[in-house]
Amino acid sequence: MANKKLTTNKGIPVPNDQASITTGKGSSYTLIQDTHLMEKLAHFTRERTPERVVHAKGAGAHGYFEVTNDLSKYSRAKFLSEVGKKTDMFVRFSTVGGEKGSADAKRDPRGFALKFYTEEGNYDLVGNNIPIFFIRDAIKFPDFVHTQKRDPTTNLADTTMFWDFLSLTPESVHQATFLFTDRGTPLNYRHMDGFSSHTYMWYNEKNEYVWVKYHFKTVLGNATLTNDEAVKICGENPDHATEDLFIAIEEEDYPQWDVFVQIMTPEEALEYQFDPFDVTKVWYHGDYPLIPLGKMVLNRNPKNYFAEVEQAAFAPSNFVPGIGPSPDRLLQGRLFAYEDAQRHRLGANHHQIPINRPKNAKATNYQRDGPMNVSDNGGSTPNYYPNSFNGSEPDSTVTPPTIDVDAHINRHTREIEDVDFVQVGEFWRRVLSKTDKEHLVYNLKQHLGNAQERIQYRQTALFYKAEPEYGTAVANALGLNTEKVKELSSLTPEERANATKQ
Numbered sequence: 001m002a003n004k005k006l007t008t009n010k011g012i013p014v015p016n017d018q019a020s021i022t023t024g025k026g027s028s029y030t031l032i033q034d035t036h037l038m039e040k041l042a043h044f045t046r047e048r049t050p051e052r053v054v055h056a057k058g059a060g061a062h063g064y065f066e067v068t069n070d071l072s073k074y075s076r077a078k079f080l081s082e083v084g085k086k087t088d089m090f091v092r093f094s095t096v097g098g099e100k101g102s103a104d105a106k107r108d109p110r111g112f113a114l115k116f117y118t119e120e121g122n123y124d125l126v127g128n129n130i131p132i133f134f135i136r137d138a139i140k141f142p143d144f145v146h147t148q149k150r151d152p153t154t155n156l157a158d159t160t161m162f163w164d165f166l167s168l169t170p171e172s173v174h175q176a177t178f179l180f181t182d183r184g185t186p187l188n189y190r191h192m193d194g195f196s197s198h199t200y201m202w203y204n205e206k207n208e209y210v211w212v213k214y215h216f217k218t219v220l221g222n223a224t225l226t227n228d229e230a231v232k233i234c235g236e237n238p239d240h241a242t243e244d245l246f247i248a249i250e251e252e253d254y255p256q257w258d259v260f261v262q263i264m265t266p267e268e269a270l271e272y273q274f275d276p277f278d279v280t281k282v283w284y285h286g287d288y289p290l291i292p293l294g295k296m297v298l299n300r301n302p303k304n305y306f307a308e309v310e311q312a313a314f315a316p317s318n319f320v321p322g323i324g325p326s327p328d329r330l331l332q333g334r335l336f337a338y339e340d341a342q343r344h345r346l347g348a349n350h351h352q353i354p355i356n357r358p359k360n361a362k363a364t365n366y367q368r369d370g371p372m373n374v375s376d377n378g379g380s381t382p383n384y385y386p387n388s389f390n391g392s393e394p395d396s397t398v399t400p401p402t403i404d405v406d407a408h409i410n411r412h413t414r415e416i417e418d419v420d421f422v423q424v425g426e427f428w429r430r431v432l433s434k435t436d437k438e439h440l441v442y443n444l445k446q447h448l449g450n451a452q453e454r455i456q457y458r459q460t461a462l463f464y465k466a467e468p469e470y471g472t473a474v475a476n477a478l479g480l481n482t483e484k485v486k487e488l489s490s491l492t493p494e495e496r497a498n499a500t501k502q
């Protein structure tokens with residue numbers, strides 16, 4: 001006799017789990033009164049929740065964050081309040097464009113999603129392994145993502161569609177360049193740095209605020225694959241990074257990241273040579289050095305992938321007192337999109353799923369009911385506010401700073417300016433080694449080379465505009481006429497689009 005009894009979902013013992021109830025011993029009819037069979041099939045056909053619309057393939061782990069440097073004069077967040085303070089975390093790494101079963105080694109940014117279970121509620125920092133992004137207005141995101149997904153007719157990935165959009169969206173040239181270096185194919189999730197990418201606000205008890213960017217540096221050193229290595233791994237082991245993370249933690253070789261911030265005052269933000277809230281730009285480390293903050297250690301594998309990783313819900317809108325958003329147009333859109341996606345993907349009560357619960361704080365408010373409500377639903381406490389029955393009260397001491405804005409409401413088009421090419425040029429000239437440049441050009445040849453030729457011209461012109469040596473190298477690799485590339489690079493985006501129409 002087995003120790004544990006098999007039961008139905010209602011706890012009723014099951015006498016036999018190998019044979020349905022039928023009319024006879026051989027081939028025969030199955031009876032609908034086999035309620036165990038009905039329950040088993042019905043539950044099976046409902047096993048899939050919708051996969052994330054982006055970042056569908058991922059791996060997660062539990063761990064902690066520990067403060068190593070006291071920056072509490074900048075932020076009142078309690079989890080940052082003193083050196084040595086530890087906060088429980090759950091982390092999920094991912095690729096972006098592929099489906100749930102896609103290969104870990106594909107060229108793509110990697111998601112770097114962090115949940116801090118603080119005593120003031122859950123704080124989520126949902127970043128990537130690249131410090132910048134392709135676009136800087138949320139209204140462009142659905143179109144951008146469509147170009148990374150499958151062509152609606154052929155159901156195939158389409159390089160023309162990918163580069164058509166990017167070449168018509170010149171602000172993407174910085175991240176497109178990053179992505180086509182070998183940083184677009186990290187060795188695995190452990191050898192990968194992470195970034196908030198966006199600028200966030202930190203504010204202290206006196207409501208004095210600064211702007212910050214977060215950097216997570218892997219202690220193992222950021223390491224990458226070449227294009228050809230990545231292609232090979234995609235075929236040989238599509239789950240290589242998932243496997244690597246799981247095995248390392250299982251073997252108690254715990255991955256660790258040193259955490260830093262860059263800090264800018266509001267006054268400095270007005271003067272900086274780049275728009276500090278434009279997510280297509282970095283803040284130069286020479287201008288704003290990395291200041292140590294803490295360390296992040298991953299030391300426990302999930303027990304159940306679906307329960308903990310698939311159902312994890314990270315949202316950039318989950319801030320704790322002391323941390324807030326900035327006037328970054330892309331971030332502003334994200335503040336809506338994630339919880340909206342999770343209400344669709346997991347339901348209105350997704351915050352009650354154990355992995356998403358504020359396990360070191362208590363959620364108390366007047367929201368009630370809804371599908372799959374598995375909490376005590378507020379018990380017998382009042383379900384309206386204000387009330388005179390000792391219900392929970394707002395705490396005005398956590399009011400964030402007031403931000404003054406000069407408003408001119410309209411759909412303000414953000415023009416492409418010469419400054420949008422400066423950091424890409426610097427990246428080519430000062431950051432990339434000779435080998436990095438050779439790999440970048442080769443990687444672009446392998447990908448952009450498959451797009452329609454007119455689109456190759458349009459995109460290469462953007463590289464040329466950033467740095468003629470870069471554009472010339474790509475043009476030569478693709479067999480394009482450099483004079484034509486140069487000419488296109490001197491046009492406005494509209495003129496360039498017209499000159500390269502189908």
Ligand code: HEM
Nearest residue numbers: 052055092111112113127128133138141197333334337341
């Ligand atoms: C996942 C939207 C930009 C990092 C997602 C999801 C949505 C989304 C809907 C799926 C959420 C879920 O189902 O749980 C957007 C929109 C963006 C944007 C509308 C721009 C307007 C970015 C940027 C970053 C980023 C700039 C990084 C800096 C991530 C990560 C995940 C994700 C890491 C996966 C979270 C997880 O592991 O569950 N995004 N995204 N996204 N996004 Fe974004």
